Structure formats: structure tokens, C-alpha cells
Amino acid sequence: MRVAMISMHTSPLEQPGIGDAGGMNVYVRNVASHLASHGVEVDVFTRATRASQGEVVEVEPGFRVINCVAGPFEGLAKESLPTQLTAFTGSVIAFVRAEAARRSDVPETACTRTGAGIYDLIHTHYWLSGQVGWLLRDLWGVPLVHTAHTWAAVKNLGLADGDTPEPESRRICEQQIIDNADRIIVNTDEESAAITAAYDADPERLAIVAPGVDIERFTPGSDRATERARRELGIPLRAKVIAFIGRLQMLKGPHILLRAAAEVIRRHPGQNIRVVICGGPSGTGLERPDELHDLAAELGVTGYVRFLSPRPPEELVTVYQAADIIAVPSYNESFGLVALEAQASGTPVVAARVGGLPLTVTEGESGLLVDGHDPSVWAEALEKLVIDDDVRIAMGAAAPAHAAVYSWDVTVERMQAVYDRALGDGAAESSDRVPHGVPLH
Structure with missing residues (x-):
């Protein structure tokens, strides 16, 4: 054919x-x-x-x-x-x-x-x-x-x-x-x-x-692999890392993550929370390429946020493995490949309940689903996994089996x-x- x-x-x-x-x-x-x-x-x-x-x-x-x-x-x-x-x-x-x-x-x-x-x-x-x-x-x-x-x-x-x-x-x-x-x-x-x-x-x-999802490339990392990934990315080894991966435009909701994470950081200063945003401006984001940097400064969390340029798949797995949580706050997502790659890499997901994400993420097992895009509601969802290490680790352990269904x-x-x-x-x-x-x- x-x-x-x-x-x-x-x-x-x-x-x-x-x-x-x-x-x-x-x-x-x-x-x-x-x-x-x-x-x-x-x-x-x-x-x-x-x-x-x-x-x-x-x-x-x-x-x-x-x-x-x-x-x-x-x-x-x-x-x-x-x-x-x-x-x-x-x-x-x-x-x-x-x-x-x-x-x-x-x-x-x-x-x-x-x-x-x-x-x-x-x-x-x-x-x-x-x-x-x-x-x-x-x-x-x-x-x-x-x-x-x-x-x-x-x-x-x-x-x-x-x-x-x-x-x-x-x-x-x-x-x-x-x-x-x-x-x-x-x-x-x-x-x-x-x-x-x-x-x-x-x-x-x-x-x-x-x-x-490429289940041979996106795999869970060992503790040593996570430490190495964080060193390479300049992230503190003991931090709780919340990451966003995708194009930087309003439709994908990175500003929702920043506002929500800023609230969690204020509530829990002792948790050593860090936010990683990996991607480049796209769509409406091209009009104001520094918008997220300005928002981080406005929220007073510039020192807690690390912006990374887009990476090819063979390097992107390092970002997934370095993160404790992957956030997918999209307003529209026909399926959600980022959520699937994250789970294949052993990282739980907090995602918007839109499009295909309720199928991609098994709520309560491999991650959490959030209704709407209110930053305060998102802060509560992120907070649950940041604070409860046992639940977060259990979700990360269960996530690869869910992702393996999709090849x-x-x-x-x-x-x-x-x-x-x-x-x-x-x-x-x-x-x-x-x-x-x-x-x-």
C-alpha cells in the first residue's frame, strides 16, 4: 500500500x-x-x-x-x-x-x-x-x-x-x-x-x-536517573517539581499553572516547590513572548520558576523524569499526548477535564482531573499531590501500566x-x- x-x-x-x-x-x-x-x-x-x-x-x-x-x-x-x-x-x-x-x-x-x-x-x-x-x-x-x-x-x-x-x-x-x-x-x-x-x-x-505513546523511549527513571536529570536541568534535588510541557499559548493554559503554583508556594513555603515550563511561544503567545516571565514576576515567584526551551523526544524524557507532577491545564485537548508521555515516564498528571484527557488520565489512579480553569481550584488539586507523598508516589508507580495500553x-x-x-x-x-x-x- x-x-x-x-x-x-x-x-x-x-x-x-x-x-x-x-x-x-x-x-x-x-x-x-x-x-x-x-x-x-x-x-x-x-x-x-x-x-x-x-x-x-x-x-x-x-x-x-x-x-x-x-x-x-x-x-x-x-x-x-x-x-x-x-x-x-x-x-x-x-x-x-x-x-x-x-x-x-x-x-x-x-x-x-x-x-x-x-x-x-x-x-x-x-x-x-x-x-x-x-x-x-x-x-x-x-x-x-x-x-x-x-x-x-x-x-x-x-x-x-x-x-x-x-x-x-x-x-x-x-x-x-x-x-x-x-x-x-x-x-x-x-x-x-x-x-x-x-x-x-x-x-x-x-x-x-x-x-x-513511545513506551520504549518514555520510561520511568530510577532515583539516580531523576537526580541526574535534575542536575542537568539546574533543579534542586530535594524540590517538589511541577512541570508544564507544550506550546506556550493561552489555549494550553500555562498561565493557569503559574497562578495556581504561586498559591501553593505561598501556602507551603517549606515544601521547596519548583515550577518547570518547557516550550516555546505559539499562537497568541507569539504576540507577547515574555508574558509568562512577566506573570511570574508579578506573582513574586520568578525564583521558583525555570523556563526551558523545547526539546526533542530523546531529551524530553529527562524533563518528565525530573518532575514530580505534570500539569496539563489545556482549554481544549483532542487527546493529550503530553499526559500520556508523562504517565509512561512514571509521573502522575493533573489535567483539565476536557477533550480526551479524561480518557488519557485515570482519575485517582494515574492522576487527577480538574473541572474548569479557576487557579484556586487548580491550586487545591496540585496541593494534594505536593503534600501527600504516598499518594503521589503510588500514582506515579501505577501510571506506566495505564500508558502501556496505548502504543x-x-x-x-x-x-x-x-x-x-x-x-x-x-x-x-x-x-x-x-x-x-x-x-x-
């Missing part, structure tokens, strides 16, 4: 935690890698952002990243990317047309203007890619599978203070994708119910496939089953749906 995977707005090779790179990048890279290990050839098409990237990056056998030129390499905000959908689609078609001409295993008749015959299926990620995939699906006559990661209508129901609502134009584009994709992959039952209500999605075309191998096995169903009943229907004004020959 050959799959054209489209991730227009961000590359799976980008560092998560910087700009628009986050959980979706982790998801796409791991899915593509594990599909390749299962014998599926995957090309991930993304927008080129640097001249030095090269057009084709061979990540591993069966998994390539194709950097497509669409607009300037730098200085193009995510909000402006819709203006480059045509350029990006044209770049994809040009590459695939040339690929069809090069490959000896593609019938000569397939070497058309569109490059039809190269791929068996298209899998798109995020709404921008979904719009591209919708066109390519009809040009190539193959099924379209879409994973949204976030939905405008769902995000707008749980905005953080100061966040900008997603535009109606995005919601309309998502509705078009819902109406035209052969399969929609969602993370949880809750996401399935939410988009059925918000977009009138057909339940028959929805497939629930939970993301996974990328299980994820891709279920995803392949979705692909097979789409190929079985969607290809013929897809080939009949030709948009007006787009020639096939």
Missing part, C-alpha cells in the same frame, strides 16, 4: 513545542514511521520553510517527507496559509506527476497531468490539508481519510481568556471535509459525539483510533483497518466525484 499523507502547515520533522509544531507533529511522525515498519510506503507532503531542506528527505525505509514550495519560506503566518492552498496543491501534483514518470511499477497510462496511479489512499491532517486532499482525492480517484486534530466549532466552545475565536471560514472548510471525506479518524468517543453534533457528521464514516503499533494496526475499509467501499465512489472545472486528462 502507498499512502500520500498531507501535513501542509507543519512538518513531522519540526521540533515540537516551537511555533505551530506540537502534538500533531509527534502524531504524524510516529504514525508514518510505524506504518512504514508495517510495510506501508508513506510520503508526507508538507510546505517547505527553508531552502536548505531539500525536496525529498528519506526519514527511514518506506517513509519520506516531501517539502513542497508554496509561498515564501519565512514570514508567512499560519493565518495566511489558506492563500497558498492552490500553490501547495500544484506543487504536490508536480512532484507526483514526475514520480509517476520515474517509477517502473506504475503503468504508463498513469503518467498524466495529475500523477494518478502512484498512491492507493490519501490521509490528511488538519483542515488546511483536508482541503488539499479533497481535490487530490477526486483527481487521483482514491479514498480520502482525514484526521482533524482540532475542530473550530469545538475549540470555540472552550476559549481561554484573550484567545481569538477560530474564523467561520475555517468551520465552513471543515464542514466540506466532513461531507466529502471517505473516513474521518477521531481520537475518542467524545470527539466523535462533538463533531456529530457540531457538523452533522455521518457516524458510519467516523472511526475512533486513539493515538499512542503506536496498536494505533497503526487500527488505522490500517480504517484504510482497508475505505479502500473497500470508497474508491469507486471517490472516482465518480469529479469537481467542476478540473480536467482529468
